[in-house]
Amino acid sequence: MKEGSTLSQSESNGTAGQQVVDTEEQERIVAQIAKELSLSLKQVRTTIGLLDEGNTIPFIARYRKEMTGELDENQLRNIEERTQYLRNLEERKKEVVRIIDEQGKLTDELAAAIARAVKLQEVEDLYRPYRQKRKTRASVAKEKGLESLAEWLLSQPKQGEPLAEAAKYVKPEAEHPVESAEEALQGAMDIIAEIIADDAAIRAWVRAHTMDRGLMVSEAKTPDEESVYEMYYDYREPAKKMPSHRILAMNRGERENLLKVTLEVETEPILRHIAGKVIKGRSVTEEVLKTAIEDAYKRLIAPSIEREVRGELTEKAERQAISIFAANLRSLLLQPPVRGKIVLGVDPAYRTGCKLAVVDDTGKLLEVAVTYPTPPNNKKREAAAKFNELIGKYGVELIVIGNGTASRETEQFVAEVIAERRDRELAYLIVNEAGASVYSASKLAQEEFPDLDVAERSAASIARRLQDPLAELVKIEPRAIGVGQYQHDVSQKLLDESLKNVVESAVNHVGVDVNTASPALLSYVSGVNATTAKNIVKFREENGRFQNRKQLQKVPRLGAKTFEQCVGFMRINEGKNPLDQTPIHPESYEVVNRLFAELGVSLDQLGSKELAERLSSLDPQELAARLDVGVPTLRDILDSLQRPGRDPREELPLPIFRTDVLKIEDLTPGMELQGTVRNVIDFGAFVDIGIKNDGLVHISQMSNGYVKHPMDVVSVGDNVTVWVLNVDVKKGRVGLTMRKPAGIEA
Incomplete structure (x- = not known):
């Protein structure tokens, strides 16, 4: 996208948004995001353009560094998120302006205030007085013709008497009767209370004050009842200081009807502030206005502001919980693979027995079995015989136990089996089996292991988790992998989006072997959807191994844009072109050719120690100009050439293997x-x-x-x-x- 261009509906096909955005509006959004994220206008403008052209975050982060000024994935996602929010905000502004204008109530001042708003809440506050309301005390009073009385009270006259003035509005025989002066005065006060409650500036101040000074208070509904929420049975804490886990815990206790949670704030300073905005000085209506102000706050403002502040606190807490889940998930996905080991996976259980699955060093299933070493069966001798049979038959080197029900009893049994064997080195470890049962019952697992029952599939999955955690865990719905806190208490839509981004980031960080990857793994590659992933596997099955990256262009429904986005993250080991096993994008192969020509070396030397040492001694800054390439891209190319086929996870420490159990x-x-x-x-x-x-x-x-x-x-x-x-x-x-x-x- 050229700088300053208009994003039409047809052009805006990326993830950043689909709305029609004019140039002025686009620049306003660019400036706002640049200010919020402390980035340059060019970085933000370029990133939005790349997103609107249909480029993915992993692709932009890896292969468009010169264009974005080397923004990382987190920065790019922040731009994407804020762009979508601000574009939606602009659409809402237009809608609000249109509705108010149709009512004939739009002023230049109001239009300018709406245009300046940078948060949806600000727009909604400004729109509040003009929104269609259900029947209220104020609307009933207006039907009775009491608006002019309310205006007289608000004019704050120096002479007159409110009740006497109200008596002029008594109309017992009217269609909407007013029976007494007291009723008329109360109706006018109801109108004033709603005007005050709808004032955007007042609401904004009260909201900020409540957030700053409010106390979250919780108490037990049944104090004698034992529960996990006992620390909240009589609890108070400043709202703005509450950590996310306590907010979410209180919310859950409230939903489970064990806690009563309120947001308390001292009333007097708020009433003084509102009075300062409404009452201009001494007048005959001063006391009436004070009564209306108190009613406006307690009946109309306070309940909705409490909901809004608690909603804001909850949203902030949810985002924190989701960010923790996401970070934990990324760490789990990027655990180093344990390669070259024949593994015995164990899905422990009590009554139904421990399901066993032996997989070879490539993850191929060799045999399944079931044993009953745990209560209530306690058939340890038979179980030991089966374990020893499988260990001897296949040369098992590692036993992997899921951490679910009966895992520690199974661990004790496995430690005893290992202790009795002295003919070979053998160790075990416990792995997190969260989500294994979800995967085992899935359509994907049925297709992968059609002849196994659910528990046997689970044992195979547990074994494979050790060999390649990423390849196995992508088969499971991310939220089912239990490495967070309160994941069931947060916005599931936001959680799903965030975790999908994490999996996508991890998969593209590592890259995938296009000749062995499952459809589940391929579907997370940049630009590839589930249908294209299945087509890649089907093409591979029908035509044999991919020999080079260009062949991907022959896969049905894998078009030019998808090829551009995905090909750099696809690896082809032992293919015709050695560069196909690296993260170097084919669009940069010509740069490699020029580099090798200058160095006087050939691709056949790729992977040699001599070439790696020579490449490490080069100065990317000095070399980039001669090769007509950006410095960031050249740095990545040189790094990839020094370590072709490298798996970034292999630099991390392996898990701890154990041979004995601890109580x-x-x-x-x-x-x-x-x-x-x-x-x-x-x-x-x-x-x-x-x-x-x-x-x-x-x-x-x-x-x-x-x-x-x-x-x-x-x-x-x-x-x-x-x-x-x-x-x-x-x-x-x-x-x-x-x-x-x-x-x-x-």
Whole structure:
């Protein structure tokens, strides 16, 4: 898109929005976003243009760095989100102006105020007096002809008497009768109360004041009833300081009818502020106006402002919870694959037995079985025989146990099996099986394993999670992968959008082997939808392995735009062109040819130590001009050429393998342990140390210094050294610390 061009309906086919946007409006949006995100006008304008042309975030972030000034995915998504919001806001402004104008009530001042608004709430506040309302006390009073009485009261005369003036409006025989002066005065006060309540400036001030000074208060509906919300049975905290997990916990307790939650704020300062805006000085109607002001606040303003402020707090809390879930999910998806191992996956259970699945080092299913080593069956001898048979038959090197029901009893049994075997190295580990049952019952799992029952599919999935977490986890609905907090209490639409973006980002960060990837994995590649993903697999099955990236253009419904967006993230190992196994986009192959010609080397040398060393010594800044390419793109090309076929996940530490089980009774304060972070939340992190329940490292125990948020210190999948802080055997809780206790040598 050229700078300053108009985005027509046909041009606006990207994710940033579909509305018709004129040049002036577009520039207003660009300026607003640039200011909010501290970016240049050019960066924002260019990014919006790229999005409107149908480019995806991963593609722009990786292959259009020169155009955007090297904006990362988060910055690009922020631009995308704000563009959509502001375009919707502009559409709402137009609609509001049209409706008010049709009523003949649009003034230049009001139109200018609407145009200046940068939030939807501001527009709605300005529109409020003109919105069609259901029957109110004020509308009834207007039907009785009391508007002019209200105007007299608001004019704040120095002479006269309100009740005497109201007596002029008594009309017992009228179609809408007024029986008394008191009724007329009350009706006029109702009209004034609604005028005050509809004043945009007053509402904005009260809203801000309530957010700044309000207290969130919760109390138990049944104080004697035990529940997980007991800390909130008599609780008060400033609203603006409440962390997201407490807001969401209160909301849930309220929904479950266990808590009564209110937002309290001192009334007197608010009434004084409103009076200062309404009452101009001493008058005969001053006391009547004060009464109307109090009624306006308590009956009309306070209830709706409380809803709005609590809604804003909840929205903020939801976004925080979603961001934590997203960050945890990304860390989980990018766990390093454990390659080259034959794995025995175990889906533990009590009554129905442990389902077993052996997969080879490529993830191919070799055999399934079921054993009953746990209560109530306790057939440990038979189970041990089956385990040993499978281990010996296939050369199993790792046993992977899901962390669901009966996992720790199964772990104890597996540790005993390992201890009795002395002929080979064998280890086990526990993996998070969240979502495995969802996948096992899905249509995708049925197509993949048509001859297996649901639990057997789950065991195979658990085994494969170790071998390639990303490839396996993309088969599961992201929200079913339990690595967040309060994910069921947040906007499911927002959660789904955010998690889909995370999966898309992770898949494109790693890249996919187009010759082995499943349709589920391919569907997250930049520009590829579910139909195209299936077509890629079908083409592969009918025509054999892809030999080069160009062949993707032959896949049905994979057009030129999709090819441009996806091809750089597709890998072809052992293909005809060595560059096809790298993240280098085909549009840059000519740059590589010029580079190699200048260096006097050939593609056959790609992957050699000598070439890598030579490439690492080059100066991208100096070389870019000669090769007619941008410096950021050249840096990426040189990095890709030095490590062709590299999987970025392989730089991360592997999970902790165990050979023996630990019981909570074995723990003592001060004991040093190695653990794996399973979940990060606002107030700490849960760490798997090899006992039944994960231990908690509270945020205060993560560092000797100040920690703003646990994610600044740890991520899901991190291997950490911890020390036991306290043990509650009865409740099965363990407190851990990452702060080395005094007296322990480094």
